[in-house]
Amino acid sequence: MAYSPVGQGGDLLRSPVLRKVAARHEATPGQVAVAWTLRLPGVISIPKAGDLAHVRENAAAAAIRLSPDDLAELDAAFPAPRRKQGLAML
Numbered sequence: 302m303a304y305s306p307v308g309q310g311g312d313l314l315r316s317p318v319l320r321k322v323a324a325r326h327e328a329t330p331g332q333v334a335v336a337w338t339l340r341l342p343g344v345i346s347i348p349k350a351g352d353l354a355h356v357r358e359n360a361a362a363a364a365i366r367l368s369p370d371d372l373a374e375l376d377a378a379f380p381a382p383r384r385k386q387g388l389a390m391l
């Protein structure tokens with residue numbers, strides 16, 4: 302289960318790579334962030350949205366299919382940790 306998938310609507314969504322991938326899909330950075338969390342079977346994503354436009358955006362993100370190039374660019378910008386790390390307390 303992907304918690305906080307849009308990074309609480311903060312700096313994550315201003316990432317140049319996220320914006321570049323989003324432009325390629327005529328999507329928003331938030332939609333790419335949600336689509337990334339949904340890229341693997343068996344994973345669900347639970348963005349919180351009070352704004353109706355955000356709710357609609359996030360729901361539509363389920364239809365976005367990220368390409369291997371998109372995923373490679375996102376992985377390079379946001380490398381996976383090399384060892385176990387504690388999660389931030391939110």
Ligand SMILES: NC(=O)c1ccc[n+]([C@@H]2O[C@H](COP(=O)([O-])OP(=O)(O)OC[C@H]3O[C@@H](n4cnc5c(N)ncnc54)[C@H](OP(=O)(O)O)[C@@H]3O)[C@@H](O)[C@H]2O)c1
Pocket residue numbers: 303304305306307308309310311314329331332347348349350351352353355356358359391
């Ligand atoms: N069980 C746990 O341990 C745990 C821990 C952390 C989080 N969570 C869950 O994660 C969810 C929320 O956590 P979170 O608030 O930390 O992070 P989040 O879902 O990443 O961010 C929510 C914030 O992002 C904004 N937002 C939502 N969709 C957006 C979009 N498409 N574009 C731009 N901004 C967008 C929302 O604004 P608006 O409200 O104005 O739309 C809200 O301010 C909840 O479902 C929560 O239950 C659970």
